[in-house]
Amino acid sequence: MSELSIQNLSMRFDLPNGSSVQALKDVSLDLKSGELMSVLGPSGCGKTTLLNIVAGFLAPTEGRIVLNGHEVKGPAAERGMVFQQGALFEWMSVRDNVGFGPTMKGMARAEKRQVVDHLLDVTGLGAFKEKAVYELSGGMQQRVALARCLANDPDVILMDEPLGALDALTREKMQGLVLKLWKETGKTIILITHSVEEALLLGERLVVMAPRPGRVHREYRLPFADIGVDQDLREVKKLAEFGDRREEILSMIWDMEEEIMGRTEGAGA
Amino acid sequence: MIPFLIYVAIFLLSFAVVRGGLRRYFTRRDFTSLKTVTFGDESAVRPDRAASVISVLTIFLLWGAFTGSKWVPVHAPGPFLGDTSFTYTAEAADGSRDDAVVHARVFRLGETVEAPVVAPGAGFAKDDVVTVAAWRSALIRADANDTLTRKDGARVVAIDGQPIAPGGAVITDAGRVAMTPKGTLNYAPPKGMQMEPIWLPPPEAVVSRVGEIAREGYQNFTLWQHLGWSLYRVVAGFLLGALVGIPLGYAMGLSDWFRGWFDPIVEFMRPVPPLALIPLVIIWAGIGESGKIILLFLAALWIMTIAARAGVSGVRISKVHAAYSLGASKWQVLRYVIVPNSLPEIFTGARVAMGVCWGTVVAAELVAAEKGAGMMIMVASRFQLTDIVIMGIILIGIIGYGIDILMRMGEKWLVPWKGKG
Ligand SMILES: Nc1ncnc2c1ncn2[C@@H]1O[C@H](COP(=O)(O)OP(=O)(O)O)[C@@H](O)[C@H]1O
Ligand SMILES: [Mg+2]
Numbered sequence: 001m002s003e004l005s006i007q008n009l010s011m012r013f014d015l016p017n018g019s020s021v022q023a024l025k026d027v028s029l030d031l032k033s034g035e036l037m038s039v040l041g042p043s044g045c046g047k048t049t050l051l052n053i054v055a056g057f058l059a060p061t062e063g064r065i066v067l068n069g070h071e072v073k074g075p076a077a078e079r080g081m082v083f084q085q086g087a088l089f090e091w092m093s094v095r096d097n098v099g100f101g102p103t104m105k106g107m108a109r110a111e112k113r114q115v116v117d118h119l120l121d122v123t124g125l126g127a128f129k130e131k132a133v134y135e136l137s138g139g140m141q142q143r144v145a146l147a148r149c150l151a152n153d154p155d156v157i158l159m160d161e162p163l164g165a166l167d168a169l170t171r172e173k174m175q176g177l178v179l180k181l182w183k184e185t186g187k188t189i190i191l192i193t194h195s196v197e198e199a200l201l202l203g204e205r206l207v208v209m210a211p212r213p214g215r216v217h218r219e220y221r222l223p224f225a226d227i228g229v230d231q232d233l234r235e236v237k238k239l240a241e242f243g244d245r246r247e248e249i250l251s252m253i254w255d256m257e258e259e260i261m262g263r264t265e266g267a268g269a
Numbered sequence: 270m271i272p273f274l275i276y277v278a279i280f281l282l283s284f285a286v287v288r289g290g291l292r293r294y295f296t297r298r299d300f301t302s303l304k305t306v307t308f309g310d311e312s313a314v315r316p317d318r319a320a321s322v323i324s325v326l327t328i329f330l331l332w333g334a335f336t337g338s339k340w341v342p343v344h345a346p347g348p349f350l351g352d353t354s355f356t357y358t359a360e361a362a363d364g365s366r367d368d369a370v371v372h373a374r375v376f377r378l379g380e381t382v383e384a385p386v387v388a389p390g391a392g393f394a395k396d397d398v399v400t401v402a403a404w405r406s407a408l409i410r411a412d413a414n415d416t417l418t419r420k421d422g423a424r425v426v427a428i429d430g431q432p433i434a435p436g437g438a439v440i441t442d443a444g445r446v447a448m449t450p451k452g453t454l455n456y457a458p459p460k461g462m463q464m465e466p467i468w469l470p471p472p473e474a475v476v477s478r479v480g481e482i483a484r485e486g487y488q489n490f491t492l493w494q495h496l497g498w499s500l501y502r503v504v505a506g507f508l509l510g511a512l513v514g515i516p517l518g519y520a521m522g523l524s525d526w527f528r529g530w531f532d533p534i535v536e537f538m539r540p541v542p543p544l545a546l547i548p549l550v551i552i553w554a555g556i557g558e559s560g561k562i563i564l565l566f567l568a569a570l571w572i573m574t575i576a577a578r579a580g581v582s583g584v585r586i587s588k589v590h591a592a593y594s595l596g597a598s599k600w601q602v603l604r605y606v607i608v609p610n611s612l613p614e615i616f617t618g619a620r621v622a623m624g625v626c627w628g629t630v631v632a633a634e635l636v637a638a639e640k641g642a643g644m645m646i647m648v649a650s651r652f653q654l655t656d657i658v659i660m661g662i663i664l665i666g667i668i669g670y671g672i673d674i675l676m677r678m679g680e681k682w683l684v685p686w687k688g689k690g
Contacts, residue, residue: 055590055594056593057590057593074593075590075593075594076593076594076596077594077595077596079594080594080595081590081591081594083587083590083591086585086587086588087585087587087588087590087591088588088591089588089592089605089606089609089610090686090689091609091610091612091684091686100592100595100597100605101595101596103605104592104595104596104597104598104601104605105596132685132686132689134686134689148591148595149594149595152595152596154594
């Protein structure tokens with residue numbers, strides 16, 4: 001099974017003007033197979049950079065990513081990616097989008113059809129199979145993105161604020177879907193989010209990152225994802241423990257944001 | 270000046286009538302009509318179709334009215350036609366004066382006319398006769414038939430009672446009479462306000478010319494052959510340009526080396542207008558087909574290259590990342606992501622390129638060609654066949670417009686996702 005190991009990752013961006021940004025410093029994380037880890041942090045703390053390195057789009061200045069004993073050198077089908085929005089292929093129908101990975105692999109037509117149909121039904125897109133993706137609402141488009149990723153049967157799924165562009169109601173529904181798909185497929189998932197509630201609801205593990213340089217600030221093990229699998233997520237949110245955790249993490253991030261503000265104001269003065 | 274003022278007047282008047290009066294009874298009821306803020310909201314500005322119809326009609330009306338067209342009920346005053354006369358006063362060397370009449374017969378150009386017959390009259394100055402075509406003028410040696418001529422010291426001193434001297438001119442009811450330095454009269458009948466056919470023929474002349482040339486051809490080729498050859502050159506040049514330009518643009522969008530190698534060439538050639546290449550292409554390839562197609566190839570090439578390059582750089586990086594994460598190879602990313610994503614840009618480029626090529630082919634044919642729309646109007650203009658020139662310009666405009674409409678339809682059909690990413 002899949003073991004994902006992020007080892008001593010550092011990333012420094014050298015800017016054209018000679019200065020440089022330390023986006024990540026010495027980040028180490030190990031994910032067991034089937035684990036869902038959510039990542040929180042103020043913006044600019046290196047979450048996207050971390051995910052891009054794991055996906056293989058960026059090479060780290062130091063450290064390495066090891067998946068199933070092999071070092072990650074570039075993007076590959078074993079690590080699927082779900083973007084916030086705009087990563088669907090609008091020249092293809094919903095069916096062709098979802099079938100993209102199998103097509104690339106050269107999967108036989110009948111088999112591909114079966115895989116795609118199954119995933120479209122699971123994600124509630126059964127009625128939209130032949131539609132153009134730009135005819136769908138934002139929530140439906142993210143369902144397509146999830147289905148497209150799953151159709152490729154990756155070992156690890158990387159999600160960069162996949163629900164960030166959705167309205168609150170759609171978002172709640174989609175959180176339920178993500179949780180359901182995670183349980184059914186047993187995939188290893190890294191989920192980046194801006195929403196503390198989402199991170200708490202979906203993550204078995206939660207990593208809070210701190211900025212400048214981007215690093216792991218705190219780690220939690222959470223029970224809510226397991227509770228939420230067969231419960232209404234709204235009920236989970238009402239749990240006293242959930243509320244406590246939310247307050248704790250919110251104020252933690254709040255403090256970090258304050259500190260950033262203070263620092264930039266100090267620099268500006 | 271007067272046609273322009275009439276045009277402005279029709280513009281204002283029809284605005285007042287349509288918007289102030291009639292519109293009240295034909296109000297559109299849709300979403301946009303309920304918008305209260307329309308000034309500054311571009312999407313609320315929709316062409317007023319009544320204005321478009323009136324606009325086109327006005328142009329034809331003015332054209333017809335100022336060319337004496339049979340198709341138009343009202344006309345600007347035309348040139349004077351028929352018989353008229355003016356009197357000249359001659360003064361002999363001894364100071365005695367005598368009046369005589371110049372009888373003028375003004376005819377339509379192209380018609381044959383007989384000079385009026387008149388009695389010479391009494392006195393030493395004798396009556397004269399002149400025929401002159403409308404819009405033209407005629408020299409009259411008024412003293413030639415007089416008893417006392419120029420050689421005897423006689424000279425013309427007044428026209429219709431108005432004094433005149435060599436080099437001067439007077440306006441009479443019969444038209445303008447000028448005197449050359451040597452004392453000869455130059456008579457021009459009133460021109461009216463209509464255009465001479467040689468400058469602007471009436472619409473029916475243009476239409477009948479279309480029929481005539483479509484049937485009989487012009488300069489060894491039928492009308493359809495002229496237009497067909499121009500179109501063939503455009504399509505051939507454009508296709509060659511696209512065939513080379515699109516892959517080149519992709520290569521420039523995908524490879525450092527290609528970008529570096531071709532950037533200076535493309536950036537230099539882009540601002541060079543294709544028309545400036547005509548002389549060089551003629552030197553190199555002559556005025557035959559190959560020269561024209563090379564020229565159009567060059568006109569289309571840079572546009573298509575830049576469009577394809579822009580199409581590649583316009584692809585959202587998350588789409589490319591997604592494709593790689595789904596296991597696509599470089600070729601598959603090109604085939605399934607970059608090419609379809611760049612098609613809208615390429616279509617826009619193709620529309621521009623076709624427009625430029627159409628303009629360039631006409632210009633190139635104006636310079637040198639044996640056949641083609643541009644050659645047709647160029648030759649016609651040498652023979653002052655203005656109706657063919659205008660017919661050619663209208664057909665060139667219609668074809669150019671038609672090409673653009675076809676390209677737009679093709680775009681809608683082939684890249685329905687344009688702007689939907
Ligand atoms: N390509 C890049 N070039 C320069 N700086 C970058 C680049 N990408 C990210 N950064 C910087 O790295 C830091 C982390 O960025 P990012 O990973 O996008 O943060 P997050 O996703 O947590 O908001 C930010 O300060 C950002 O400005
Ligand atoms: Mg980010």
